[in-house]
Amino acid sequence: MPLQVPLRVGCIGLGIGKVHLQCYSTREDVRIAAVCDINEALACEVASTYGAAAYTSAHKMLSSERLDAVSICTPPKTHAELVEACAEAKVHVLCEKPMASNLKDCRRMIEAAEGAGIILMVAHKKRFHPFYSFLKRMCDGEWGQILWASVRFALGRVEKGWFWDEDDGGGPVLENAVHVFDLLRWLMGEAKLVFGFGGNLFAKHRAPQIDSAAVCIQFSSGGIAALAIGYASEWAVAREQVAFATPFVVVDADGPFDNVSQFRASTRDDEPKPIDLSFITVGALDDFANEIEHFIRCVLTGVKPLVDGYEGMRSVKLALAAKHAIRTGQVVDMERFECD
Numbered sequence: 001m002p003l004q005v006p007l008r009v010g011c012i013g014l015g016i017g018k019v020h021l022q023c024y025s026t027r028e029d030v031r032i033a034a035v036c037d038i039n040e041a042l043a044c045e046v047a048s049t050y051g052a053a054a055y056t057s058a059h060k061m062l063s064s065e066r067l068d069a070v071s072i073c074t075p076p077k078t079h080a081e082l083v084e085a086c087a088e089a090k091v092h093v094l095c096e097k098p099m100a101s102n103l104k105d106c107r108r109m110i111e112a113a114e115g116a117g118i119i120l121m122v123a124h125k126k127r128f129h130p131f132y133s134f135l136k137r138m139c140d141g142e143w144g145q146i147l148w149a150s151v152r153f154a155l156g157r158v159e160k161g162w163f164w165d166e167d168d169g170g171g172p173v174l175e176n177a178v179h180v181f182d183l184l185r186w187l188m189g190e191a192k193l194v195f196g197f198g199g200n201l202f203a204k205h206r207a208p209q210i211d212s213a214a215v216c217i218q219f220s221s222g223g224i225a226a227l228a229i230g231y232a233s234e235w236a237v238a239r240e241q242v243a244f245a246t247p248f249v250v251v252d253a254d255g256p257f258d259n260v261s262q263f264r265a266s267t268r269d270d271e272p273k274p275i276d277l278s279f280i281t282v283g284a285l286d287d288f289a290n291e292i293e294h295f296i297r298c299v300l301t302g303v304k305p306l307v308d309g310y311e312g313m314r315s316v317k318l319a320l321a322a323k324h325a326i327r328t329g330q331v332v333d334m335e336r337f338e339c340d
């Protein structure tokens, strides 16, 4: 049956889910019909903001409401079961990153979505950030292939238990740095070899979870990247700092953690000249808003999302490979790396 605009959307999990709702609420092609959180007071409070129905069970919400699309914004351990429930109800899904804590769950999600013919998009927002999407366009064209990257993406303290659990968030290298693994895969292609040092350096009460890491990646293209990631900062000083080099340009960006906002670039010819990037402007929620715009467009047109289940799964696999390299002290060959 063709979908009718405004689409009826729901949101499961109302932490970062509130940001999804904020973005949906500005759109004329969407109506927020229902929200769900196991915290009843929170569900009721958010529902009243949007004149939506409140639920404490996703299953109840999916069976009671006629929804077209849902954002899943709960901890990773719950994603597979919730995607399966949405697939059964034939509701399209935008699922927060990391797609899951293991590849078995990622496969379950892909299978359920394919079986039901629903769209499954993973919310890797960096691909929708104005700077990174511009960089991708330019490097697919005249700026040439990125062959060198440096990323500082160290976060401050997070005390949510699920964030650290191995079978849920998987600690900062998976839960948080999956943003960077996905971004680099998108910009530089598939990883070939991964190596890293790291350990439980600061969050002793989370031992033996790896909290901080220095990871090196060699890509199939021959390109290389160095990442400084994990709980190695505090929020007052946490920054996102990235640098990229292609044969023809070098690009440098930094800004608040998780939202670069200042950019510099130069040509690399015999007389290097600065490249003006001042036209790139970044609003605080641009990445989320663009991601949701893409999701809604995919739902309405049936186009495959930029970050489908397979893409989400490959980024989880790269994060798991980095953790494996740290724990074993070995270089991981991505083609041979098996993990479930």
Ligand SMILES: NC(=O)c1ccc[n+]([C@@H]2O[C@H](COP(=O)([O-])OP(=O)(O)OC[C@H]3O[C@@H](n4cnc5c(N)ncnc54)[C@H](O)[C@@H]3O)[C@@H](O)[C@H]2O)c1
Binding pocket: 012, 013, 014, 015, 016, 017, 036, 037, 038, 039, 042, 056, 057, 058, 073, 074, 075, 076, 078, 096, 097, 098, 123, 125, 160, 175
């Ligand atoms: N894209 C981003 O920048 C970004 C930012 C933050 C979090 N996230 C991701 O979003 C997800 C949630 O993170 P968060 O920071 O919002 O977590 P959170 O703990 O702050 O909020 C999660 C909410 O989900 C609810 N919940 C848990 N299980 C549920 C279930 N089965 N049914 C309904 N509600 C349930 C909890 O009560 C809680 O209110 C994680 O996968 C995280 O990695 C992404």
